[in-house]
């Protein structure tokens with residue numbers, strides 16, 4: 001079965017309410033493992049969980065960027081042009097905290113991405129920004 005890319009998550013019919021901002025946290029062969037040293041992976045996931053819906057994903061095929069987190073816009077923001085933001089090398093608790101605050105504020109298309117997160121943004125292969 002092919003892996004589901006984060007872009008497809010917001011299309012799942014889970015309720016009649018508009019889809020909020022969501023976070024995909026990669027946890028598979030590299031992200032969330034001892035291969036990425038110096039990170040409390042459980043704490044990172046716990047910090048993001050509860051702010052907005054969080055889905056743990058299988059490998060997103062960009063392991064060189066582990067730990068990878070994708071912030072998906074709300075349905076309303078997506079309708080105005082907001083797109084998922086891929087963040088890589090999220091291996092610092094301060095970056096996790098910045099992501100948590102950003103998604104709490106509404107995420108892509110609603111709240112400005114904190115400037116510091118520009119250091120973590122990347123474009124996955126096959127996509128344009």
Ligand code: FES
Pocket residue numbers: 026027028029030031058059060061062063064066067068
């Ligand atoms: S395990 Fe996260 S990109 Fe491969």
